[in-house]
Amino acid sequence: xxxxxxxxxxxxxxxxxxxxxxxxxxxxxxxxxxxxxxxxxxxxxxxxxxxxxxxxxxxxxxxxxxxxxxxxxxxxxxxxxxxxxxxxxxxxxxxxxxxxxxxxxxxxxxxxxxx
Amino acid sequence: xxxxxxxxxxxxxxxxxxxxxxxxxxxxxxxxxxxxxxxxxxxxxxxxxxxxxxxxxxxxxxxxxxxxxxxxxxxxxxxxxxxxxxxxxxxxxxxxxxxxxxxxxxxxxxxxxxx
Numbered sequence: 551x552x553x554x555x556x557x558x559x560x561x562x563x564x565x566x567x568x569x570x571x572x573x574x575x576x577x578x579x580x581x582x583x584x585x586x587x588x589x590x591x592x593x594x595x596x597x598x599x600x601x602x603x604x605x606x607x608x609x610x611x612x613x614x615x616x617x618x619x620x621x622x623x624x625x626x627x628x629x630x631x632x633x634x635x636x637x638x639x640x641x642x643x644x645x646x647x648x649x650x651x652x653x654x655x656x657x658x659x660x661x662x663x664x665x
Numbered sequence: 666x667x668x669x670x671x672x673x674x675x676x677x678x679x680x681x682x683x684x685x686x687x688x689x690x691x692x693x694x695x696x697x698x699x700x701x702x703x704x705x706x707x708x709x710x711x712x713x714x715x716x717x718x719x720x721x722x723x724x725x726x727x728x729x730x731x732x733x734x735x736x737x738x739x740x741x742x743x744x745x746x747x748x749x750x751x752x753x754x755x756x757x758x759x760x761x762x763x764x765x766x767x768x769x770x771x772x773x774x775x776x777x778x779x780x
């Protein structure tokens with residue numbers, strides 16, 4: 551079956567611009583997570599959705615970052631007034647959320663470069 | 666604060682040799698533990714996970730890991746390395762489902778396999 555997909559695969563933008571990153575989770579997965587992976591680091595949690603609502607956004611670094619999941623499926627991560635420090639790979643993961651330690655399935659990521 | 670430490674950012678082994686990738690966690694409460702593998706330009710793929718059942722966990726591609734509570738460790742091993750094992754490996758922990766299912770990752774260990 552289809553896995554988690556993310557678009558675009560690469561995004562180059564200029565400092566100060568607005569970007570949107572899209573995640574299509576596995577069909578039927580109610581839980582959706584966004585992570586950010588900087589060069590040489592492991593992924594870091596950004597935000598978690600259960601259904602349509604953001605159940606935990608404690609990992610968002612500041613108010614320039616925002617994410618939505620209006621119909622409980624596709625999610626969009628939005629970054630305003632991008633900064634060079636936002637350059638990273640943004641990963642999306644989804645899971646069935648049926649219990650503890652549910653396996654998260656990751657997409658290939660969007661590589662964002664802010665010039 | 667809870668954290669995950671992976672000793673060795675790079676590990677190099679010869680084909681056919683033992684693979685040992687180290688992971689230690691810092692927490693007073695034993696977490697759920699995961700090993701993910703990341704091939705270039707691909708998403709993270711789950712190798713195996715520990716969910717408080719058997720302490721020796723077998724995963725895909727011949728990998729296994731043993732949870733040792735007294736050592737707060739979850740090291741990943743494979744008896745005989747194959748060229749296709751060359752990738753980056755991430756150890757991760759979580760403490761439940763839902764909003765407690767957010768994964769905390771180590772910085773990763775890049776495994777090279779020499780012919």
